[in-house]
Amino acid sequence: MKLLPIVALLAAAAAQVQAQTQDAGTLINGMYPQLDAIYKDLHAHPEIAFHEERTAAKLAAEMRKIGFEVTEKVGKTGVVAIYKNGPGPMVLVRTELDGLPMDEKSGLPYASTNGAAHSCGHDVHMTAWLGAARTLVALKSQWKGTLMFIGQPAEETVAGAKAMLDDGLFKRFGKPDYAFALHSWPLAYGTIGYNSGAVSSNSDAIEITFKGRGGHGSAPDKALDPITIAARFVVDVQTVISREKDPKEFGVVTIGAINGGTVGNIIPDTVKVRGTIRSYSPAVREKILAGVRRVANASSAMADAPAPDVQLIPGGIAIDNNDALVTRTEGVLKKAFGDANVSRMPAMTASEDFSQYVNQGVPSMFFFTGVYDPKVVAEAEHGGKPVAFNHSPYYAPVPEPSIKTAAQAMTLAVLNVMSAPAAKP
Ligand SMILES: [Zn+2]
Numbered sequence: 455m456k457l458l459p460i461v462a463l464l465a466a467a468a469a470q471v472q473a474q475t476q477d478a479g480t481l482i483n484g485m486y487p488q489l490d491a492i493y494k495d496l497h498a499h500p501e502i503a504f505h506e507e508r509t510a511a512k513l514a515a516e517m518r519k520i521g522f523e524v525t526e527k528v529g530k531t532g533v534v535a536i537y538k539n540g541p542g543p544m545v546l547v548r549t550e551l552d553g554l555p556m557d558e559k560s561g562l563p564y565a566s567t568n569g570a571a572h573s574c575g576h577d578v579h580m581t582a583w584l585g586a587a588r589t590l591v592a593l594k595s596q597w598k599g600t601l602m603f604i605g606q607p608a609e610e611t612v613a614g615a616k617a618m619l620d621d622g623l624f625k626r627f628g629k630p631d632y633a634f635a636l637h638s639w640p641l642a643y644g645t646i647g648y649n650s651g652a653v654s655s656n657s658d659a660i661e662i663t664f665k666g667r668g669g670h671g672s673a674p675d676k677a678l679d680p681i682t683i684a685a686r687f688v689v690d691v692q693t694v695i696s697r698e699k700d701p702k703e704f705g706v707v708t709i710g711a712i713n714g715g716t717v718g719n720i721i722p723d724t725v726k727v728r729g730t731i732r733s734y735s736p737a738v739r740e741k742i743l744a745g746v747r748r749v750a751n752a753s754s755a756m757a758d759a760p761a762p763d764v765q766l767i768p769g770g771i772a773i774d775n776n777d778a779l780v781t782r783t784e785g786v787l788k789k790a791f792g793d794a795n796v797s798r799m800p801a802m803t804a805s806e807d808f809s810q811y812v813n814q815g816v817p818s819m820f821f822f823t824g825v826y827d828p829k830v831v832a833e834a835e836h837g838g839k840p841v842a843f844n845h846s847p848y849y850a851p852v853p854e855p856s857i858k859t860a861a862q863a864m865t866l867a868v869l870n871v872m873s874a875p876a877a878k879p
């Protein structure tokens with residue numbers, strides 16, 4: 455019977471995941487009081503993009519204590535922590551360091567009061583990152599390879615990943631074989647969501663200046679009115695989405711700012727229009743970019759005005775989760791947390807610069823972990839009080855279960871690609 459050894463191997467693999475889940479859980483429970491103190495300190499002292507000096511120094515010191523070799527100031531304020539444990543794959547685990555420039559209104563006893571806020575949960579990620587690093591080092595007899603734990607600055611401005619890569623992240627420290635990152639999300643704590651393929655959006659900024667010729671409001675024939683040109687553009691550009699894009703594909707154009715003119719009886723020289731474009735697939739992105747440009751030019755041409763100055767500025771590129779790595783990790787997460795708590799979810803429409811590492815050809819997985827009481831989330835889903843979303847001044851993860859789940863999930867995901875194969879039965 456050929457089947458027997460396969461069945462035995464599968465049973466051994468399942469037993470290994472079970473043992474690792476238990477080991478990681480026990481270790482994380484034991485260190486939680488220290489993680490809690492670190493979390494609350496980070497939460498109370500957020501620093502905005504590229505100003506994360508205190509945050510980076512704290513993480514660097516913690517990682518040195520565990521035995522990582524730490525390099526600071528990679529990509530301005532970034533941290534690179536390396537732990538070598540024999541021959542094997544190199545695995546990158548990223549956390550972000552930055553908070554947002556906004557006031558926190560959560561009312562928590564450890565709320566920030568410095569004009570910045572960790573309202574995207576990057577403090578949860580940092581604490582889970584530390585917890586996973588400590589757990590992996592404690593379990594080092596169970597894996598081989600090199601851990602590359604990075605603290606990335608400026609995720610919120612979609613600039614930090616590029617800054618670290620431009621500063622030689624992969625040239626100086628090696629190119630990883632796999633990369634993982636997690637993001638807290640307004641799901642129930644204890645749950646994990648992810649997807650194969652796109653998990654975040656492409657983002658491009660729109661900056662257009664429509665040119666006219668200023669004049670008196672009572673004599674439009676003596677002027678060339680850029681307000682009507684801009685108004686036509688703002689309306690017509692939505693047909694790129696409703697009439698040109700495949701309706702089954704995601705794509706958004708939002709005009710968020712129109713600036714032109716001073717008072718009612720003066721026709722201005724120019725009008726500035728600013729907006730954002732979001733998409734998942736490269737083909738849809740190209741189609742929308744071309745459409746926006748064409749409608750802008752046509753709006754001016756229709757009024758016999760000079761061609762507008764159209765700037766479409768690339769921002770974040772969609773994160774493309776690696777199919778094989780997702781499938782492999784999914785198996786472990788389902789065994790560890792139960793099928794009901796681990797599920798595929800639609801991509802988010804926000805953008806993330808974790809894609810910078812992915813686009814260097816590193817098979818990667820970006821997943822979401824919940825932060826709110828399951829009862830509160832269920833009530834919100836059934837018409838109750840909505841839960842605060844990321845970037846809300848009221849964003850307030852429940853620390854213990856959120857951090858424990860995130861730390862354990864990350865530990866297991868990394869162990870799974872670094873573990874020596876299960877001992878032969
Ligand atoms: Zn954010």
Ligand SMILES: [Zn+2]
Pocket residue numbers: 550574575576609637
């Ligand atoms: Zn974020």
